[in-house]
Amino acid sequence: MRTPRLTFSRLSSTAVLPSASRCLHSSVVVSGFSLAKASTKNRDCFFLEISGPQRGRIWQKDVHELKEVPKQILLRESIESISFNRGRDAAVLERLKAFSPEVAANFSVKADNVNDLIMRLYSPCGDDQTISSYVALSYCWKQNSRIDVSPDIAENFAGKELEYRLPIHSLLFQALLNERESESEAVFVDQLSIDQSNEMEKQVAIGLMDIIYKEARCVVVALDDIIIDIAEEEYLRSYIETYDGNKLNDEKRRIPRLRDTPPDMNSLHVLIRLHEKILGAKWFTRAWCAHEMRMGKRHAFLVQCTPVKGRPDRVFRFDGRFLMHMIVLAVEFPDHHDITSVRVKLRKVMNIFDGLMKRGQTNNHLDAFTQVFMLDAGGNPRLSPDQRIIDANREKLAIVLNSVGTGLTVRYPSSDGCGEPLATHNECFRAIALLALAANNPAVLCTSGGPFRSHRSTSTNSWLRWPAIYDEDNMSTHGRSKIDSSQIFVDVGSNSETIQLNCSILGQLHCFYYPSSYYISKAQHFLSGCEDHHIGDRHSRFYNWRRLIDLDIKTRYAFTLIVACMIQCGIPWILNSMKLCGTSFAFQKTADILLSEKQNGREGIFVHSLAQTEEDKNQLDLILKFGFYVFEKCLHRPWESQQILSVVPHITSPTSGGPHLIFLPSDHAITAVIPTVLLADDYADLPRVWLLSQKVVDGAPRFELQGRSRVFGASLSHRTANPLVKYLKVYGPS
DSSP: OOOOOOOBOSSTTEEEEEOOOSSOOSHHHHHHHHHHHHHHTTOSEEEEEEESOOOSEEEGGGEEEOOHHHHHHHTHHHHHHHHHTHHHHHHHHHHHHHHOHHHHTTEEEGGGGGGGOOOEEEOTTOOTTTOOEEEEEEOOOOTTOOOOOSHHHHHHTTTSOOEEEOSSOHHHHHHHHHTOSSTTEEEEOHHHHSOTTOHHHHHHHHHTHHHHHHSSSEEEEEEEEEEEOHHHHHHHHHHHHHHHHHHHHOTTOOOTTTTOSSOOHHHHHHHHHHHHHHHTSGGGGBHHHHHHHHHOSSEEEEEEEOOOTTSOEEEEEEEHHHHHHHHHHHHTOOSOGGGHHHHHHHHHHHHHHHHHHTTTOOSOHHHHHHHHHTSBOOOOTTSOHHHHHHHHHHHHHHHHHHHHTOSEEEOOOOTTOOSOOOOSHHHHHHHHHHHHHHTTOGGGGSOOSSEEEOSSOTTOEEEEEOOOGGGGGGOOOTTOOOOOGGGOEEEEOSSEEEEEEEEEEEEEGGGEEOOOHHHHHHHHHHHHHHHHTTOSOTTOSSSOHHHHHTSOHHHHHHHHHHHHHHHHHOHHHHHHHHHHTTOSOOOHHHHHHHHHHHHTTOOSOOHHHHTTSHHHHHHHHHHHHHHHHHHHHHSOOTTTOSOGGGSEEEEEOOOTTOOEEEEEOSSSOOEEEEEGGGOSGGGTTSOOEEEEEEEEETTEEEEEEEEEEOEEESOOGGGGGOTTEEEEEEEOOO
8 A cells, every 4th residue: 555645846835645545553644743743843835745545434433522521621611600600600600690581581500500511522532531632623614514424314324334524514614623732632513513412411511611722722714615727726825935934034924915006906906706605605694603703813724726737735724823914915905895804804803803813702792792603603413494583593592692601501492391491682682781780791781772672572672772883892801890780770660671770960951052153154264274284094994083074964963062061161172082082192292382382362263373384283183083073972873874963962051070972862852861870980981871751641741761872971970979960770672
């Protein structure tokens, strides 16, 4: 029998491998395996060439069920963490029971399920006692995917060993085996490692999938539905040589061909097509796949190349760093109709990378819910279509819990009939929102989307509100203190869901005033002066107030009102608001220029006297960028809704610590309040102002939540002891 050969192609970007056999018995193969790993170690991208036949099945006997001790060793770090936090997680579940026993019945403490986890790993050269680590495969399940092993199939294999069918292309599976660092390293593949016919085993594994992928040495992603063509391969080989050369000569790892002027138009169409193909892979649309990537310590992506007669099969292998570099290149594409779809896909991938930077845990329930439920999940293929949708929603719910690191998992329906099963999208959102409140997460009190309707009936109102698109950047809880939900009570009735909590009353609509015509005129002249002096960049992608005021008259007027309020509130107010909102606009030069104007007796901002140098113009541009920030956070974005003036800026009376800029509807009798748990400066940039309407029902006042808004100005943290603090019961809109 001919011994498999290991060679290297002339291009430094290519490693050539023999086909992996059932077990790496031969010393030549082991040596080759080691050499291949040495040559590709710390490489961000390269081509793998695999010669020889590939089998589409593996032996069942090579899939080993781990005993308790080896399992505990492999998962030790995560098991210790969830065990340590068990008391915290149990306390959250108890608070959730106080809010809604029926919702709490759908969850259990994750630490209590670890001993029930059955873990199997593929290792062709050992058993569970010799496995030292493992890599985990992440891939997209195919429609009606299943494993070919059953008693019926066993009869067909009479006298032979049972086999499993591979869930991915055999070529990619060979490349997956190459990712192992030694023969003692195993492979986790969910279809091979979990008995899909055992519902109890599967549900336990789903709840603990985060720790399985966290503890893997590497998560290997198989993009099984795309193939790199010849032109794209040639481009990548050329790019890799430049990329590797830059890494050797530049410690900062500068991205090759970034900001080329002009762009390399000869390769642009190939680059666009390559981005669209990779980012368009079905893997990037699947909730489980995104979750598995976010949990991983390291990543490797595998893509097949177009077969060429007379050449070995090839696989392009790259890691997360290289993918991020390619994404940065895509951001630099010039405006062109061909890249519209690429940018839409970029958004989804960047969301995955955002979670990856935080090691998978956003620490924000609503952010995780939004990201996970916009992706797809298949559910159990053995169920009916309706039941499969329900199962898919519950899988997504399990992913959300894993992502936020609550230490809780979904408790699937049991024979005791405990709890009402969560099935619909609405029911899942309600459960996550109440869980977030029980976990002292402030985001659930600050969502500014449309009103939520209870799952029981579309006529049942609720104090909950959906997250809005423009809430996305404000839902992060990193760097914020947690609220104290111990004095908050939620009541679930047959016709309404209410919340009771202490609120600081800012005032009713008549307590706020509109910017005066004098300051509106000043703002109009100021914006015109900035345009005349060419301040601001129409082509900037970030905080582009110039592009904003060019959209239409209505949008320009809305922005003018904000600038008028800023001028009327005064220069110290602008600087203080910038600081509280955590923006990066307030450079020292800005403060010096504006304060010197104040000292000279000038109440406004005068372009002709300030825009003397390019640096001065940049400082004025920063002020208007903050105005754009206020516009974007408080008004409907014109590309998302036509209701730009559904709320308008108002100014509070200048009391101690005032004035404050607040956005209110102009045609309703509204009372503006802030829950006292949100008065701390940590929440200054959140839509923490509750807009309440008041009506009399059965002789008693009833407050209904009509929306949420933001307030800008001095700190409000001192208002916790204000006499205007009242304990309110808040309903949803009727």
